[in-house]
Amino acid sequence: MPGPAQTIRAPTLRCAWCALELGESRQRLGGRSRCPACGVATTDPWPTEGELDASYSGSYRPHSGRFSGPGDLILRRTRGRLARRIDALAPPGPVLDVGSGDGALLDALARAGREGMGLERESQRADVIAADVEDHEGSYAAVVMWHSLEHLRRPGEALAHVAGLLVPGGLLVPGGLLVVALPNADSVQAQVFGERWLALDLPRHLVHVGADSLLDRLRELGLRIERVSHVRGGQVLFGWLHGIVSAVLGGADLYDAIRRPEARTQALSSRRRAAVLATAVLVLPAAGIAALGEIALRRGGTVYVEARRA
Numbered sequence: 001m002p003g004p005a006q007t008i009r010a011p012t013l014r015c016a017w018c019a020l021e022l023g024e025s026r027q028r029l030g031g032r033s034r035c036p037a038c039g040v041a042t043t044d045p046w047p048t049e050g051e052l053d054a055s056y057s058g059s060y061r062p063h064s065g066r067f068s069g070p071g072d073l074i075l076r077r078t079r080g081r082l083a084r085r086i087d088a089l090a091p092p093g094p095v096l097d098v099g100s101g102d103g104a105l106l107d108a109l110a111r112a113g114r115e116g117m118g119l120e121r122e123s124q125r126a127d128v129i130a131a132d133v134e135d136h137e138g139s140y141a142a143v144v145m146w147h148s149l150e151h152l153r154r155p156g157e158a159l160a161h162v163a164g165l166l167v168p169g170g171l172l173v174p175g176g177l178l179v180v181a182l183p184n185a186d187s188v189q190a191q192v193f194g195e196r197w198l199a200l201d202l203p204r205h206l207v208h209v210g211a212d213s214l215l216d217r218l219r220e221l222g223l224r225i226e227r228v229s230h231v232r233g234g235q236v237l238f239g240w241l242h243g244i245v246s247a248v249l250g251g252a253d254l255y256d257a258i259r260r261p262e263a264r265t266q267a268l269s270s271r272r273r274a275a276v277l278a279t280a281v282l283v284l285p286a287a288g289i290a291a292l293g294e295i296a297l298r299r300g301g302t303v304y305v306e307a308r309r310a
Contacts, residue, residue, distance in 0.1 A: 016042040016207040017156045017217075030195035031202045040213050041185060047203035055204050056121060059263050061101065066263045076104045078234070082179075083108035086142050089306070090177040093141030093167060098133050098158075099148025133158045140165050142177040147233075147302075149182050150205040156217065163221040166309040175309035178223060181233035184303040186210030188294035189236075193243040198255060199235065199301065211303040223307035230300025239301035240287035245279050252276045 013022045013033065017040035027034040033044040047055070065072040083105055086095060093115075097105050100118025103125050109116040118128035119136060129136065134157055143162045152158045159180075166176025183199030184190065185208040190197050199205070215225060230236065242254045256264045257276040268276075294300050 013042065013044055013046055015040060016152075016154065017209065017213065019154075019156060031200070032208055038213060039210070041208040043203055043206045043208075047206075051203055059259075059265055060204075062260070062262045064260060064262055066259055068258055068260050071258060076108070079104040080108040080111070082144075082146070083112050083114070086144065086177065086179065087112040087114050090142035091167060091169075091173045091175070093139070093176075095142045095144065096136075096138065096140045096162070096165065098143065098145045098162065099151060100128050103128060105144065105146065134161045136161075136165075138165055139167050140176055141167055142179065144179045146179070146181050147183075149180060150207050150209065153206060155207045155209075159217060160221055163218075163223055163309065169308070169310055178218070178307045178309070179305070180214065180218075180307070181302060181304045182209060182214065183235070184209075184211045184230070184233075184300060186212065186299060187239075187301045188297065188299045189239045189243060189290070189301045193239075193246075196243060196246050196251070198239045198242040211299075214303060214305060218305065218307045223309060225305065225307050227304075227306040228298075229304040230295045230298055230302070231304075233300070233302030233304035236295065236301045237287060237291045240290045241280050241283065244283045244287055244290075245276060248279055248283065249276060252279070254280055 014020065015022055015035035015038060018035060018038040020035055020037045022033055022035060022042065025036045027036070028044070029041060031043060032041040034041045067075070086109070095109055095114055095116045097116060097118040100106055100120050103118060106116040106118050106125075106127055116127060118125070119131055119133055120128050121130065123130040133152070134154065143165055145162065149155050149159065162178065166178060169175030183205070190199070200208070211228070215228065218225060245252055245254045253265070254276055256266065256268060257273045291301075
């Protein structure tokens with residue numbers, strides 16, 4: 001125990017993106033602080049391992065599935081399209097899925113004839129390893145970070161590491177492909193909804209990156225940007241729907257309303273759920289117009305990037 005004249009210094013917060021020590025010059029936002037050097041925000045206060053474990057347990061991804069109705073089936077079909085695209089663009093070889101979740105992409109890759117390996121916090125499959133990406137070695141034709149980069153404690157280091165896992169290109173064979181999708185912290189919807197933005201998702205999202213910051217880092221790593229999409233990353237329209245419904249109904253959670261009862265963060269009566277879903281239908285045209293607008297401005301709620309190693 002410290003003596004009477006001693007004080008306990010709070011843990012130093014570092015930018016999760018560039019590792020700069022964040023002092024008093026940082027810009028404090030709701031639940032996060034923006035780095036004065038790189039402009040990327042880091043979750044603040046920084047969660048403990050216990051807090052993160054609790055945030056991923058129970059309702060986050062129950063074995064019975066996350067979404068009501070056809071939601072889980074639609075999600076798996078979108079992973080099938082992504083797998084086919086990766087198979088068409090990547091050179092021969094295995095694919096690493098960082099943050100593989102329930103393994104939907106791995107299953108789709110197998111159907112396409114591709115060998116796949118996944119990384120997750122906990123492993124429940126033979127083709128998924130419970131490990132940090134920085135500790136994983138290998139050589140891959142493609143690495144996928146589908147809405148996983150923002151969950152990592154050292155995302156800047158992780159990105160540099162996975163760039164090194166990609167196979168180099170040759171005279172007749174293209175280099176390995178990196179696919180990244182993540183919430184765009186510089187999107188219009190992020191600015192409009194602020195602390196109520198769907199993709200803020202504290203404390204699970206540890207870093208809050210804008211599209212330009214992501215592209216700059218990929219170029220610094222020597223990767224060639226081949227495609228940038230403000231549509232393909234998903235959640236663009238739904239982000240607007242979620243935010244507008246929350247504003248109209250005083251904080252109602254549309255994301256909870258479309259999930260199975262066991263996957264909800266709080267109890268929801270049938271009447272309240274019906275009201276939330278009905279409101280979403282009514283505001284759908286406005287949400288669609290807003291989504292099209294931010295896509296046209298190239299400030300979509302998510303950003304999807306394909307980059308290749310030379």
